[in-house]
Amino acid sequence: MKVSRRGLLGGGAAVAGVGGAFVAGRTSSPATADVANVGGGQPAFPFRGTHQAGVVTPAQERLHFAAFDLTTDSRDDVVALLQAWTDAAERMTQGEGAGPVGPTEGAANLPPDDTGEAIGLPPSGLTITFGFGPGFFERLGLDDRKPAALADLPHFPGDTLDPARSGGDLCVQACAQDPQVAVHAVRNLARIGFGAVAVRWSQLGFGRTSSTSTTQSTPRNLFGFKDGTANVKAEEDAALEEHVWVQPGDDGGDWLAGGSYLVARRINMTIEVWDRQPLEDQEGFVGRTKAGGAPLSGGQESTEPDFTMPGSDGPVIPEDAHVRVVHPSENDGIRMLRPGYNFVDGSNALGGLDAGLFFIAFVRDPGKQFVPVMNRMATTDALVEYLRFTSSALFAVPPGAGPGEYVGQALLA
Amino acid sequence: MRLPLLVAALVAVPALAACTENAPSSGGGAGESDAASARTVTVRSTDDACDLSATQAPAGTLTFDVANAGTQVTEFYLLGEDGLRIVGEVENIGPALDRQLVVDAPAGTYVTACKPGMKGEGIRAAFTVTDSTDAQQASADxxxxxxxxxxxxxxxxxxxxxxxxxxxxxxxxxxxxxxxxxxxxxxxxxxxxxxxxxxxxxxxxxxxxxxxxxxxxxxxxxxxxxxxxxxxxxxxxxxxxxxxxxxxxxxxxxxxxxxxxxxxxxxxxxxxxxxxxxxxxxxxxxxxxxxxxxxxxxxxxxxxxxxxxxxxxxxxxxxxxxxxxxxxxxxxxxxxxxxxxxxxxxxxxxxxxxxxxxxxxxxxxxxxxxxxxxxxxxxxxxxxxxxxxxxxxxxx
Incomplete structure (x- = not known):
């Protein structure tokens, strides 16, 4: 008998669970068109559709993100890889094994085509999102198809990047409610990729830090604050088209329309020093109260900050407060979709937490959206004194694969 | 930290407040517990009023829980009898937000002031700190x-x-x-x-x-x-x-x-x-x-x-x-x-x-x-x- 994780749990009926609320009122996104809820409120998101899942999908709790280097110059090899990855990703997001046989169903004298650690686990809202880095185009002789917006990111003030965990020719973002399911996805995709790609670096994230849907509350980052309240939300169709999805008329729109760009930044926090700041100073750096997340100009978390409201010594939301520095109203209306994750990679040599925020932004044009806001933040944001940028990468995220297609087919076919 | 020259006087001290509220009840019985609660005063600041839960408190470490129920940023001051000397202040309280002022006050006559909009003299009232046997006396020098x-x-x-x-x-x-x-x-x-x-x-x-x-x-x-x-x-x-x-x-x-x-x-x-x-x-x-x-x-x-x-x-x-x-x-x-x-x-x-x-x-x-x-x-x-x-x- 073929063991399906979905089958094991006897699920499969579409139930309006976590995802169900999100579906209401939306038809454009494949991630939300048909949500099967399997195993205690942990839905399976469809893999295929207009857009790749994992961009506007309500942010899951756990992340495993991996960047790969190409180890082949052969376009045919890469097409075969993307076909295999597409098939495996579709199966795994539906709660099945990575390969067509299954973790324990195959011949006894062969290694299984699924590694098995997800046996018995539900789909857990798994989404798998693929992207292509700048080197992908150079390596495969596709320079003429490379959009201008996929240029390497500039050096930002304060960057102390580790080259060994920056960049990459391809990326896989696996998000799920269960960390084992996300790790299982990356592990099996890496295994399928041997010969065509090799893992360059990867990052685990243990807790989402932002809400990407109005149905979600905003969680806290490791500073203990709510952030990202002004995120573009999945329900804002017009804003998504303007700020997140590449349009047909954009550079590279012939193959990238309906896709996006993914900026990844590993941002370490100097946790121990931060913890010694008086509460009032912490709130001044962020521009919000720690308790409820209300802007210092008053109200609730959802209240728009009033940057003109006078305070005792300058505006009540300080000039260098994070919420002001990155707010759309202070950045010519620039917005991003930012599903970031808290990470802790143990401790450093001095016994401090090696921890922070794995920042992810989806934007329509990184040069026009991410770069100016990052520059402004690096030079004027009070929080930067407690941050270290240790990794950076940029990828073009192709649109979703339709029935029978593989991810990135419009670029490589 | 924010550069020290730019740091406004820091008067609200949550850690101290917690000690004040929690410490006495275990050791000294009902009397001290009452004294501790008598040293906590709630303040409701609106655009045109400054309502205090008490107009007097026993000498010692006083806690003012200030809630801004108005539409503008407000401040709260505890001033000396002359209405000029600032004994303690808490600034930048946004609408619908709370702040705490913790201050050591020896017995004497004081003035409280809410300052909605941070302008003018504020809404003032007299406040009395009474003698107390368990109060720490601030040194004269x-x-x-x-x-x-x-x-x-x-x-x-x-x-x-x-x-x-x-x-x-x-x-x-x-x-x-x-x-x-x-x-x-x-x-x-x-x-x-x-x-x-x-x-x-x-x-x-x-x-x-x-x-x-x-x-x-x-x-x-x-x-x-x-x-x-x-x-x-x-x-x-x-x-x-x-x-x-x-x-x-x-x-x-x-x-x-x-x-x-x-x-x-x-x-x-x-x-x-x-x-x-x-x-x-x-x-x-x-x-x-x-x-x-x-x-x-x-x-x-x-x-x-x-x-x-x-x-x-x-x-x-x-x-x-x-x-x-x-x-x-x-x-x-x-x-x-x-x-x-x-x-x-x-x-x-x-x-x-x-x-x-x-x-x-x-x-x-x-x-x-x-x-x-x-x-x-x-x-x-x-x-x-x-x-x-x-x-x-x-x-x-």
């Missing part, structure tokens, strides 16, 4: 101690700035004359005077990036000038690691960078001579200097080319200790236990630093063993935690 601390610290900062200018003149002269050995010998010592008052020097946002920027801190297109630009030129070995090339600065470039550093140092010195410091700025500066150690020196990032990080480390600790010792007589009255703990932790850190002394200087950072760096870092953490309570304790 508190004010004298504060003034002494301020005067001493003003003089210290000005003196360090003077010495910085003198040593920078010597350093630049040697560097521009091509006397590299002499310049290298002066470099770390000259920077000691900068690092001792680093939080003050950094507070001038226009000068700091020109004088103390590290290469990694630069914005695209920003010209790199100052101490570390010259440092790289004097110690180019690391710039040539891994087969990379480094082109030494020309004589003309040396003059340009040297003159620029000297001109900025003169400007800095001129401004510093006009500065006065409050007690909370001194205490915050002490905390800030230890933060500089934790984020730049103990990690060996500050003096990337010369590896003289321990000189800076010692100088930051010097400055922090002078600031602390200046306010120590006040702390001795308010929280002797904290003073004892800080004395001990400063000594423990200094013992570790002394072990790295070589002649007039220190072990180069690269020669430190990993466990020695770890021990220094642990001692910095051990000192920084109680030091982060200093400002609140001194003002409390």
């Amino acid at each position: 508190d004010q004298q101690l504060v003034e002494q601390a301020q005067a001493n610290y003003d003089a210290y900062v000005q003196d360090q700035s003077d010495q910085l200018l003198v040593r920078t003149e010597q350093f630049v002269a040697a560097y521009e004359a091509g006397e590299d050995d002499r310049a290298r010998a002066i470099y770390a010592d000259a920077r000691t005077h900068w690092e001792r008052i680093e939080t003050v020097a950094e507070s001038f946002g226009d000068l700091d990036p020109k004088m103390d920027a590290r290469e990694a801190d630069l914005e695209p297109g920003q010209r790199w000038t100052g101490w570390h630009r010259i440092e790289k030129d004097l110690w180019p070995a690391r710039a040539r690691e891994d087969g990379r090339a480094y082109t030494p600065l020309t004589e003309q470039q040396r003059t340009t960078y040297g003159d620029d550093l000297l001109a900025n140092t003169r400007t800095l010195d001129r401004r510093i001579q006009q500065l006065d410091f409050t007690v909370d700025q001194i205490a915050n500066g002490s905390r800030g200097l230890l933060e500089e150690v934790a984020t730049g020196k103990v990690t060996g990032e500050e003096e990337y080319w010369s590896r003289t990080d321990l000189w800076d480390f010692q100088a930051n600790v010097d400055g922090a200790r002078v600031g602390y010792e200046g306010v120590r007589p006040i702390l001795e009255q308010k929280d002797p236990d904290l003073a004892k703990r800080l004395d001990q932790r400063f000594t423990e850190l200094q013992t570790l630093l002394d072990a790295q002394r070589v002649g007039d200087g220190f072990t180069p950072y690269d020669d430190l063993a990993p466990d020695e760096v770890k021990a220094l870092s642990d001692a910095v953490n051990a000192l920084s935690e109680p030091l982060s309570e200093l400002t609140a304790a001194v003002l409390g």
Whole structure:
């Protein structure tokens, strides 16, 4: 008998669970068109559709993100890889094994085509999102198809990047409610990729830090604050088209329309020093109260900050407060979709937490959206004194694969 | 931390408030518990009213829970009987937000004021603090101690700035004359005077990036000038690691960078001579200097080319200790236990630093063993935690 994780749990009926609320009122996104809820409120998101899942999908709790280097110059090899990855990703997001046989169903004298650690686990809202880095185009002789917006990111003030965990020719973002399911996805995709790609670096994230849907509350980052309240939300169709999805008329729109760009930044926090700041100073750096997340100009978390409201010594939301520095109203209306994750990679040599925020932004044009806001933040944001940028990468995220297609087919076919 | 010169007087102290609310009920029975709650007053500030839950309280540590029910930013003050002297204040309370004011108040007559919109005299009322047997009496010579601390610290900062200018003149002269050995010998010592008052020097946002920027801190297109630009030129070995090339600065470039550093140092010195410091700025500066150690020196990032990080480390600790010792007589009255703990932790850190002394200087950072760096870092953490309570304790 073929063991399906979905089958094991006897699920499969579409139930309006976590995802169900999100579906209401939306038809454009494949991630939300048909949500099967399997195993205690942990839905399976469809893999295929207009857009790749994992961009506007309500942010899951756990992340495993991996960047790969190409180890082949052969376009045919890469097409075969993307076909295999597409098939495996579709199966795994539906709660099945990575390969067509299954973790324990195959011949006894062969290694299984699924590694098995997800046996018995539900789909857990798994989404798998693929992207292509700048080197992908150079390596495969596709320079003429490379959009201008996929240029390497500039050096930002304060960057102390580790080259060994920056960049990459391809990326896989696996998000799920269960960390084992996300790790299982990356592990099996890496295994399928041997010969065509090799893992360059990867990052685990243990807790989402932002809400990407109005149905979600905003969680806290490791500073203990709510952030990202002004995120573009999945329900804002017009804003998504303007700020997140590449349009047909954009550079590279012939193959990238309906896709996006993914900026990844590993941002370490100097946790121990931060913890010694008086509460009032912490709130001044962020521009919000720690308790409820209300802007210092008053109200609730959802209240728009009033940057003109006078305070005792300058505006009540300080000039260098994070919420002001990155707010759309202070950045010519620039917005991003930012599903970031808290990470802790143990401790450093001095016994401090090696921890922070794995920042992810989806934007329509990184040069026009991410770069100016990052520059402004690096030079004027009070929080930067407690941050270290240790990794950076940029990828073009192709649109979703339709029935029978593989991810990135419009670029490589 | 926010630069100390910009830090507003910090009066609301949640940690202290918690002690006040929680401590007495266990030991002293109902009487003390009642006294504790009698020392907590709720304040509701609206656009045209300032409602207090009580108009009197027993002497001791009073807590005012201020809620802004108005539409503008508000402030709350406890003023002396003359309505002028500020006993305690809490600022920047946004609409629908709460803040706490914790203040030591001896028996006497006071004035409370809410200031919606932060304008005018505010909405005032009389407030009485009654005699209480369990109240800690504030010392009469508190004010004298504060003034002494301020005067001493003003003089210290000005003196360090003077010495910085003198040593920078010597350093630049040697560097521009091509006397590299002499310049290298002066470099770390000259920077000691900068690092001792680093939080003050950094507070001038226009000068700091020109004088103390590290290469990694630069914005695209920003010209790199100052101490570390010259440092790289004097110690180019690391710039040539891994087969990379480094082109030494020309004589003309040396003059340009040297003159620029000297001109900025003169400007800095001129401004510093006009500065006065409050007690909370001194205490915050002490905390800030230890933060500089934790984020730049103990990690060996500050003096990337010369590896003289321990000189800076010692100088930051010097400055922090002078600031602390200046306010120590006040702390001795308010929280002797904290003073004892800080004395001990400063000594423990200094013992570790002394072990790295070589002649007039220190072990180069690269020669430190990993466990020695770890021990220094642990001692910095051990000192920084109680030091982060200093400002609140001194003002409390």
